[in-house]
Every structure is written in C-alpha cells, then in structure tokens.
Amino acid sequence: MKLGRSYWILWTAGAVSFAGDGIMFGALPLLAASITRDPRIVSLSEAAGNVGWLLLGLISGVMVDRWRRTSTMWIVDAVRAVLAGVFAAAVLSGLVTIPLLLVTAFLLGMLAPFFDNAASVVVIDVVAPAALERANGYNQASLLLLSNLIGPPLGAALFVLSHGLPMLLNAISFALAALLVWTVRRAAPARVRAPDRHLGRELREGLVYLWQHKLLRTLCLLLTVVNGVGAGIISILVLYVLEVLHLPAQGFGWLVAIYAVGGVAGAFLAPRLSRRFGITVNLVGAMVIGSVATIVFGLVPVFAVVAGASIMLGFGGTWWNVVSITLRQRIVPAELLGRVTAVYRMVAFCAAPVGAVGAGFLAHTTNLRTPYFALGVLQLVATAVSAPLIRREVRASAPTTAAAEAGTAS
Structure with a gap:
C-alpha cells in the first residue's frame, strides 16, 4: 500500500529537521564540555531541553487536538529556526556561555512538545491504518539515520572546524523543514471547533482515558523509567567517551552513529517482528535488550564491547518505539489522540530531567561507569515487574490487540 505524497513530504521535512538535530546533538555536548x-553542569544541558514537557506537555496535547496538525508543525519549526539562529550567531561571535546555552536549550524544549505531539499524531491523518507500522518504521529509520548515524559525527567534525557552524546548520534545517510542511499544510484536516471548549475539561478527558486504559497506563509507567534511563545515558556520554574510553572528541559522534546502526535495523525489522510475535514478546524483548546493553556500558568499558552494546541499545529502543507508537495510534480514538499522546509522553518525559541530573550527580560522587550499571539494572527490574501486567492486559484488551498478541496482526 502506497503511503502517499503528503506523507513523503512530511517525512522529508522530518528528515531535514532530524539531520539538524543530529548535527546539534554531536556538537552541543562538546560545546558544553x-x-x-x-x-553536573554538562548534564544540565540535557535536562534543560526536556523541562518543556513538565511545563507545557499536557497543554500541547489539547492544542494539537484543537489546531490543524500540519500548521502546528510548520509554525513551531519557524520559531525554532529563529531561536537556533540567534544562538548560532552568539556562538560564532564567541559570546556563548553556559547560562546562554541552558536558556536556549530550555526555550527550544518549550516548543518541542507541540511539534513532537503533532508529528506523532499527523501520521493517522495521511496514512491508511494498514500502513501504520511501515510509516512509523520509516519515521524511526530517518530519525536514526540522520539524527544519530550521520548527524552526530558530522556535528562533532564541524565543531572542530568551527564551534558555531553546527548550530547554524541546525537553524537552517528548522527553516527548511517549516517551509516543506507549509506546502502540505492542508493535508491534515482542520479540527472541529467545539463552542464549549474548556482547557481543564479537555485535559481531563485525555488523563481519564489513559488512566482507565490499563495497558496504555502500564506502558506509560514503563516508558517513564525508560526515558529516565535514556536521558541518564546521554547526559554523561560525552564524558564517558572522553575520560573512560579515552577517545578523541569525534568519538562521541562515532558511538552515537554505531547506536544508530542498530536502530535502523530495528526500524526495518520491527514490522516483521510485530507480525511474527505477539505484542508482549515485542515490548518486553525490546526492553530486556536495552537493559542488558546499558549494564554492559558500566561493566566492560572497552570500545569494541561498548560498540556492540550500542548496536543492541539502538535495536531495542527502536523496536520498542515502532511497536508502542503503532499500538497507541490504533487504540486511541482520533479525536483524543493528541491529548492522550501528550499525557503519555509528558508523564514519561518528566523522568528525563531526573535521569539526566541523577546520572550527573552519581557520576560526580562515584565514577562515570557506575550510573550505566545502575540505570541498566533499574530498567531490567521495571521490565520484569511490568511484563505480567502487559501480557494480562493484552489478552484482555480489544480484538485487534489480542490478535497481535497471537502473532497475526498486520
């Protein structure tokens, strides 16, 4: 089944933005370092970018259900282009400081929930239900190829040439992505304007739906742990690369690129694995792989071994994303999907600043290997506790979910 012109334009816009994000991802930690x-301070740059979910995560879901989703995407990217451009000018001028870096990360993070929620939900507006796994797989593949595989090594290399060049390219990517989405801004339907709209009531609808759906609630709580662990991994990774693995600055980008290799494999294999195995096997298997890989970071700080663990980490993370995102898109009614997605992701992303700062302080009081071991064990325990609940709720859920558990879902 064809995915259609609108999907591919939106995919291209996302790919351009992902490329800029990847370049920034490879350069920003080096700038902080x-x-x-x-x-502690380096880890704050990761935490600052996630605070927006604490403050605006729920409200962004209401707005995504009120506004045309494509319009939300291009307007947010246009604003981000301006902010990133100002920051790039400061870096190029040699005026950058830690406070400016943190403020910029905070402001960009405040806009992220609106774009991320709209981009996740807009898939159901432009793609047929039977093609959701494939569309989500391609989205994850572009994210990993450009944001993780190509972008970070390029960003690290460009940072060596000029500290401001990666930041400038990030600003350009936001502007180009905004322009592309603008060309298909009417691909998503305009939202129905209810005369009695009330922010509190609309928020409550999303919260109640997620809380009462036991399977989504269980996955949301597990994702909270996963996001905290992931933020902790990333927040001190540049120091782990420099001081534990004793690699040059470009090594940070190399390791992230290796992670992306596993992620791309996960993106393309996830639809097949979803058809072959049930939902429980897919979700729990992905979590176990990621947990073990994280523990390896702490136990065996040898580059060849860590590279293999990075591939495992990328594979497990992307496998989880494709399966869980598609499951949520199929379960939640379209008119509630923005709010439920916002609640789901906001609760999960609340753990990111905690994980990032916690890993930084744990590394400061012990060493740079201990946080990885502790985070991996935490995720493994959370997975073990959640697995029976997931299996039970999948079996008790709707026919579509039960069929997927039996390995017959498309």
Missing part, C-alpha cells in the same frame, strides 16, 4: 568539565 569545552566550557566546563563538571558533569
């Missing part, structure tokens, strides 16, 4: 080697 060039100013200070204190892991």
